Amino acid sequence: MVPTDAEVLAFRPNDLPPKLEIDSALQWKHDQAILAIGELRAVLPTLPNAGLVTEPFSRREAVLSSRIEGTRTGLEQLYVFEKQNRSPLADETGDDRDAREVHNYVTALRHGVALLPKLPIGHRLFCEMHERLFDGLGRPGVEPGAFRRQQNFIGRSTHIADATFVPPPPAELAALTSNLERYVNGPRTFPVLVDIAIAHYQFEAIHPFADGNGRIGRILITLMLAETGLLPDPLLYLSAHFEHNRREYYDRLLGISRGGDWLAWVDFFVEGVGIVARDAARRARSLLALREQTRQELQESGQSSRLFTLVDALFATPVTTVNQAMETMGLSSYRGAQKNVERLIQAGFLTEITGQRRNKVYVAKPITDLLDAPSA
Numbered sequence: 001m002v003p004t005d006a007e008v009l010a011f012r013p014n015d016l017p018p019k020l021e022i023d024s025a026l027q028w029k030h031d032q033a034i035l036a037i038g039e040l041r042a043v044l045p046t047l048p049n050a051g052l053v054t055e056p057f058s059r060r061e062a063v064l065s066s067r068i069e070g071t072r073t074g075l076e077q078l079y080v081f082e083k084q085n086r087s088p089l090a091d092e093t094g095d096d097r098d099a100r101e102v103h104n105y106v107t108a109l110r111h112g113v114a115l116l117p118k119l120p121i122g123h124r125l126f127c128e129m130h131e132r133l134f135d136g137l138g139r140p141g142v143e144p145g146a147f148r149r150q151q152n153f154i155g156r157s158t159h160i161a162d163a164t165f166v167p168p169p170p171a172e173l174a175a176l177t178s179n180l181e182r183y184v185n186g187p188r189t190f191p192v193l194v195d196i197a198i199a200h201y202q203f204e205a206i207h208p209f210a211d212g213n214g215r216i217g218r219i220l221i222t223l224m225l226a227e228t229g230l231l232p233d234p235l236l237y238l239s240a241h242f243e244h245n246r247r248e249y250y251d252r253l254l255g256i257s258r259g260g261d262w263l264a265w266v267d268f269f270v271e272g273v274g275i276v277a278r279d280a281a282r283r284a285r286s287l288l289a290l291r292e293q294t295r296q297e298l299q300e301s302g303q304s305s306r307l308f309t310l311v312d313a314l315f316a317t318p319v320t321t322v323n324q325a326m327e328t329m330g331l332s333s334y335r336g337a338q339k340n341v342e343r344l345i346q347a348g349f350l351t352e353i354t355g356q357r358r359n360k361v362y363v364a365k366p367i368t369d370l371l372d373a374p375s376a
């Protein structure tokens with residue numbers, strides 16, 4: 001514990017690595033999780049292209065990770081925001097910030113992945129992603145891309161004295177982050193998923209930003225998973241597991257700071273990896289099956305192969321407009337594109353969602369439903 005200028009004691013996490021004994025039960029769970037990742041990896045060569053899953057999975061992650069912290073934007077609204085740069089929810093609230101924040105998560109994640117070959121996972125990379133996460137949000141007290149200069153705390157009350165957890169004071173952040181950076185980029189200390197669980201906890205315990213720590217820390221998990229080479233693309237996201245078990249997620253993190261209970265957290269994390277990897281493999285297979293079925297139905301009803309181009313584009317981004325469809329299909333006539341969109345509406349594949357006379361937006365509901373479906 002270290003003093004703060006708010007007259008409460010703050011928690012300073014110990015430098016990594018922690019003292020941790022991996023027992024045979026945890027090792028077994030770890031091996032099962034690695035097998036589940038292998039199951040997901042095995043689906044990839046059967047896909048026409050990786051974008052069929054990487055694009056939609058990153059959107060699903062953005063929605064779920066942001067939802068842990070209370071945003072309301074769903075998958076469909078995110079897609080519409082990306083298409084129109086405005087949120088359908090803004091009609092009720094006049095406020096686009098919720099959707100923009102989820103969209104920013106996609107951008108921050110993508111930016112982090114793009115920087116991976118150039119930067120070590122650490123201070124600069126975290127700040128680069130944080131800058132994207134808060135871009136254009138104008139959140140008071142948050143400096144996008146910069147570590148906090150103030151003491152912060154976690155808890156329901158607005159008084160630090162009643163906080164559940166008080167992270168280290170700003171003066172400690174640089175040294176703690178350097179230690180985390182050395183750990184993350186150094187040789188593995190524990191089995192790989194255990195090291196990633198440790199890094200996520202440490203990042204959350206440091207809580208280097210005024211806001212956005214949960215989300216940057218969850219992107220850190222995906223970046224570390226991508227670095228392991230277990231999967232060729234960033235495809236594995238833990239937010240569904242954390243969102244589903246939010247209380248336990250928070251309690252397990254707190255359990256380390258309060259009682260050094262690393263095992264319970266690592267066990268919860270590793271089990272989660274197995275669950276989300278199997279779920280991702282199932283979802284990828286279902287997407288592929290839906291694509292095959294849709295193509296077959298269109299073929300049987302004598303549709304042109306141009307329409308398949310549109311269907312395939314919808315699997316990467318399940319929202320379109322007539323103008324966009326025209327471009328995707330390489331058509332020169334608006335009317336021609338409109339006819340094709342109507343064919344997909346009749347086939348039950350596209351649904352208009354704005355209810356407007358102009359600027360109509362069409363969503364491929366069979367795809368968004370499949371992505372939105374709760375984990376089995």
Ligand SMILES: Nc1ncnc2c1ncn2[C@@H]1O[C@H](COP(=O)(O)OP(=O)(O)OP(=O)(O)O)[C@@H](O)[C@H]1O
Nearest residue numbers: 069154165204205210211212213214215250253254
């Ligand atoms: N006891 C705890 N110790 C350390 N980290 C915790 C603890 N409880 C929760 N957390 C982490 O802190 C995150 C919340 O921190 P923060 O508010 O900075 O993140 P966020 O992504 O911005 O969320 P929000 O959108 O609410 O601001 C949680 O998502 C979780 O990852």
